Amino acid sequence: MARSTSSNSRSGGGKAPRTARSGSGGDAADSRADESLFKRAALAIPRAFGSLVRTISVGEYDPAYRRDGLCFFLIVLAIFFCASEWFRVSGPLGQGLHVLASSVFGVMSVVLPVLLVVIAIRLIRNAGKSSDNPRVIVGWIMLLWSVCSIIDVIMASDSRAFSWANLQQAGGLLGFVIGSPLAWGLSQTFAIIVFVIAALFSVLLLTRTHVTELPDKVASVMGRQRDRNDSSGESQFPNEMQAGDSTLAFADGVPLHDGSDETGDDSSARPSLFDRLRGLFSKHGKYVDAERLDRYAGDEAFLNGAARHGRSQETRLDGPRGDAYRDSYEELTEALTSGTFSASSGQSPVVDATDGRDGHTTAMPSGSFGAHATGLAALSGTAPDNAAATGGADPWATIGLESTEQPEVDRTVVVNTETGEIVGPASGSMPAPADGSSRAATAAAAGTAAAAALSAGTANAGGEGGTQTGTIAEIDESQPYRLPSLDLLKPGKPHAQRTPENDRIIRALTTTFQEFKVDARVVGFLRGPSVTQYEIELGPGVKVEKVTNLQKNIAYAVADDRVRILSPIPGKSAIGVEIPNREREIVQLGDVLRDPHARQDTNPMLVGLGKDVEGHVVTADLTKMPHLLVAGATGSGKSSFINSMLTSIIMRATPDQVRMIMVDPKHVELTAYAGIPHLLTPIITDPKKAAQALEWVVKEMDARYSDLEFFGFRHVKDFNEAVRAGKVHAPAGSKRKVAPYPYLLVVVDEMADLMLVAKNDVESSIQRITQLARAAGVHLVLATQRPSVDVVTGLIKANIPSRLAFATSSATDSRVILDTTGAESLIGQGDGLFLPMGMAKPLRVQGSWVNESEIRDAVEFVRQQRKPHYREDIEEMAKKEDEHKVDPTEDIGGDMDVLLQAAELVVTSQFGSTSMLQRKLRVGFAKAGRLMDLLESRGVVGPSEGSKAREVLVQPADLPQVLAFIRGDADSLTADAAAAAQPASGSQELAM
Numbered sequence: 001m002a003r004s005t006s007s008n009s010r011s012g013g014g015k016a017p018r019t020a021r022s023g024s025g026g027d028a029a030d031s032r033a034d035e036s037l038f039k040r041a042a043l044a045i046p047r048a049f050g051s052l053v054r055t056i057s058v059g060e061y062d063p064a065y066r067r068d069g070l071c072f073f074l075i076v077l078a079i080f081f082c083a084s085e086w087f088r089v090s091g092p093l094g095q096g097l098h099v100l101a102s103s104v105f106g107v108m109s110v111v112l113p114v115l116l117v118v119i120a121i122r123l124i125r126n127a128g129k130s131s132d133n134p135r136v137i138v139g140w141i142m143l144l145w146s147v148c149s150i151i152d153v154i155m156a157s158d159s160r161a162f163s164w165a166n167l168q169q170a171g172g173l174l175g176f177v178i179g180s181p182l183a184w185g186l187s188q189t190f191a192i193i194v195f196v197i198a199a200l201f202s203v204l205l206l207t208r209t210h211v212t213e214l215p216d217k218v219a220s221v222m223g224r225q226r227d228r229n230d231s232s233g234e235s236q237f238p239n240e241m242q243a244g245d246s247t248l249a250f251a252d253g254v255p256l257h258d259g260s261d262e263t264g265d266d267s268s269a270r271p272s273l274f275d276r277l278r279g280l281f282s283k284h285g286k287y288v289d290a291e292r293l294d295r296y297a298g299d300e301a302f303l304n305g306a307a308r309h310g311r312s313q314e315t316r317l318d319g320p321r322g323d324a325y326r327d328s329y330e331e332l333t334e335a336l337t338s339g340t341f342s343a344s345s346g347q348s349p350v351v352d353a354t355d356g357r358d359g360h361t362t363a364m365p366s367g368s369f370g371a372h373a374t375g376l377a378a379l380s381g382t383a384p385d386n387a388a389a390t391g392g393a394d395p396w397a398t399i400g401l402e403s404t405e406q407p408e409v410d411r412t413v414v415v416n417t418e419t420g421e422i423v424g425p426a427s428g429s430m431p432a433p434a435d436g437s438s439r440a441a442t443a444a445a446a447g448t449a450a451a452a453a454l455s456a457g458t459a460n461a462g463g464e465g466g467t468q469t470g471t472i473a474e475i476d477e478s479q480p481y482r483l484p485s486l487d488l489l490k491p492g493k494p495h496a497q498r499t500p501e502n503d504r505i506i507r508a509l510t511t512t513f514q515e516f517k518v519d520a521r522v523v524g525f526l527r528g529p530s531v532t533q534y535e536i537e538l539g540p541g542v543k544v545e546k547v548t549n550l551q552k553n554i555a556y557a558v559a560d561d562r563v564r565i566l567s568p569i570p571g572k573s574a575i576g577v578e579i580p581n582r583e584r585e586i587v588q589l590g591d592v593l594r595d596p597h598a599r600q601d602t603n604p605m606l607v608g609l610g611k612d613v614e615g616h617v618v619t620a621d622l623t624k625m626p627h628l629l630v631a632g633a634t635g636s637g638k639s640s641f642i643n644s645m646l647t648s649i650i651m652r653a654t655p656d657q658v659r660m661i662m663v664d665p666k667h668v669e670l671t672a673y674a675g676i677p678h679l680l681t682p683i684i685t686d687p688k689k690a691a692q693a694l695e696w697v698v699k700e701m702d703a704r705y706s707d708l709e710f711f712g713f714r715h716v717k718d719f720n721e722a723v724r725a726g727k728v729h730a731p732a733g734s735k736r737k738v739a740p741y742p743y744l745l746v747v748v749d750e751m752a753d754l755m756l757v758a759k760n761d762v763e764s765s766i767q768r769i770t771q772l773a774r775a776a777g778v779h780l781v782l783a784t785q786r787p788s789v790d791v792v793t794g795l796i797k798a799n800i801p802s803r804l805a806f807a808t809s810s811a812t813d814s815r816v817i818l819d820t821t822g823a824e825s826l827i828g829q830g831d832g833l834f835l836p837m838g839m840a841k842p843l844r845v846q847g848s849w850v851n852e853s854e855i856r857d858a859v860e861f862v863r864q865q866r867k868p869h870y871r872e873d874i875e876e877m878a879k880k881e882d883e884h885k886v887d888p889t890e891d892i893g894g895d896m897d898v899l900l901q902a903a904e905l906v907v908t909s910q911f912g913s914t915s916m917l918q919r920k921l922r923v924g925f926a927k928a929g930r931l932m933d934l935l936e937s938r939g940v941v942g943p944s945e946g947s948k949a950r951e952v953l954v955q956p957a958d959l960p961q962v963l964a965f966i967r968g969d970a971d972s973l974t975a976d977a978a979a980a981a982q983p984a985s986g987s988q989e990l991a992m
């Protein structure tokens, strides 16, 4: 059994070092026994002192502590010498130190405090093997020595005699050692030349400059000086792009760089004193113009974009295989055969087992299984923490998420609507609002900005779900932006570790194995929110296929056809049988986002995905996806996932951190998000405009790339971090201003509609975006209900590496999304298979759920703080495209009639053959080929497949619409799409 094996090996592993240490200790003792009495007596005191120091020292071998201690010591020494050399204190210690310092360094003793502080700072900032400390220290010593020697040559060598008083007034002993002898033996002048050369060499050493590099360095210093003097500033930066040429102008929140936004405050261009000081002390944090960052986005390797947190909530049924177990197993078998087994009889082998919080197996039932309880608890140990790194903290997250310690009590916050103040929890002076409005009140109250907005307006909390229905008079955007409180999201019901249903299934599985004479047994189970995974262990020499072949019999025995078998369970020598729970649990988004790991991770693009079969919280980092394809049949949970994703972002990211473009061809799925400040455009419902918006995204991405290239960064995250740290400034003389770029998330709720309207454009935009967008901070999430090859084309699949499949109607659809089967046996309603880039096998997750009133509360909270600032250039670009649009029938020319006939033939016969057109229309091969190409360009048939007939992409029922589309009278190819494109009655017009 995997766990017992690992725990055994753990204990084994635990012993090894101890043995090794005792061994070494023993060796030491032996070698001491060999020492002579005299040697032992001589070393007794140092050894005693050493062991005393070791017992009281913190971090005995920790080099960091040693380094810090040394730095501290050097700084204290610097203070001593500062007192003795600069202030000439009259105390005996001060006098003594002065005599010592001036005897060694002469007049140069005045620089001693500075030198000590410089060395201390250097040690703090640069540690480790590659710190270069030896080079720098040698350089300083050589420089000091040379200067002392020069002073000695000039001031003391004349007397030709040794005198302490003279030395103290000249270069000290350090200068005298070589200075005077060289002056006496050579001459003062030549001695000075030698020491000047030595000093220059030490400067080269300090600046890490090779002699051969000297000319270049001098030239570059002179060039910089010339640049500074050159006031014209023109043509210095040939790469620089001005406002209007699309660079930088695209990112919202980034002011135009034509100087129109110049406030005269160029503080961003120059580092503050504080920054410089911070740079001085931070490790590797030397202040540099533009380039150097402490961490780069690419520093951290990651395996995939998903992370699982928490411990598995496994219920173990028995101990490792062995005789004791055998007895119990046989007892169970006996009980089962004799019919005496009963789950409620107290003889159940199913243990009331796991303490869900720590993953320990706790109790065993009475009877023979009880004998294993203690040992088993010890063996099973603590479930391993499978959490994977999701990447480091994002420097963007200047706005703190809620503290982890924040108690999750009293969700009702009361606002004084007159003053706009938060009165406090329900116990305050204001009465608690009625139940239905409490969350809305929470939404309104969690930030002063929103509270102020509320008080100024006539916002009313009320109605179902407590949605704000009042008008907000003025939004004060100068107030700091506050993220919504996670308390807005409801907690879910407590998780049931084990139910009678689990017992029933274990009995059914055991009986099935017995009936088919397979030596296999259920050793434990993990009850997830929607599915339970039963862990099956095989007896020695039993083939895995013996169990997998029983899939249908198992389904029969448990009376559920949605059985999924995993062989093996990843990471375990066991087979997993996943069976849906009859009583499903809803995974609330609030619970996922409140998980301590999710709270600590400040990445604004983190999404609370749900929980896996083992009960781990699963989060996904959209920046690491870096693009995601979501597919599943209708009702499978796609829209719910998109809601959870968008709500996660609203709850965790400010509009400065994440901006979104939402495409909702169905008109109803994303309306709840209309008007949030994270939007770059109003929600797009027209598929054609969506295609144009994608083109805008391509331009935006190209513009970001130009900037990254210009400023020398590889990832927008690094660029942003550098901008925020004041390390990136526009070139001198330029009127540009740099500002961080927000992540850009494009969400398309139904891809099929876009592909119907402008397949080629959409495909080429997606291809371009997905190939480059990651470094530019642009991420796509594309959802579709129709995972067929004409929607999820090979091109799109090749460029979108991460997939999330909800239940599909067929194994073929599952293959289209995941390249493997499995999604067809999912149970719908948020049950999904998540395959992030880099993961070999999909992870089964129950998607998190957020209901409409929670979404509205969160949306209302952010809408009260900031207005959306839509990018007008997206609309302008769309308009321009419309103006330049060519006549859709232009390429048809005089062939309209024959093309309509060809379309009719192909659609009614559902046979896309060129030779059929040749025969039936009596046209030549070239013309028939041209007609087929025209049909392909209009999306009637698929691409050529060699000698095979082409796939027909529309149904005969849509023929009138197809003909109208070819004539240019209709906007879409199918009647469904046309109907969908009509705004739902009474719904808000959201198209751009």
Ligand SMILES: Nc1ncnc2c1ncn2[C@@H]1O[C@H](COP(=O)(O)OP(=O)(O)OP(=O)(O)O)[C@@H](O)[C@H]1O
Binding pocket: 586, 587, 632, 633, 634, 635, 636, 637, 638, 639, 640, 641, 785, 806, 828, 829, 830, 831, 846, 847, 848, 849
């Ligand atoms: N994560 C979930 N937890 C619980 N129930 C869910 C979850 N996801 C979906 N459901 C249930 O399934 C229903 C359908 O989900 P959803 O609307 O997201 O499906 P869909 O795939 O978007 O369907 P369509 O393509 O028709 O819009 C929801 O109304 C809800 O009742």
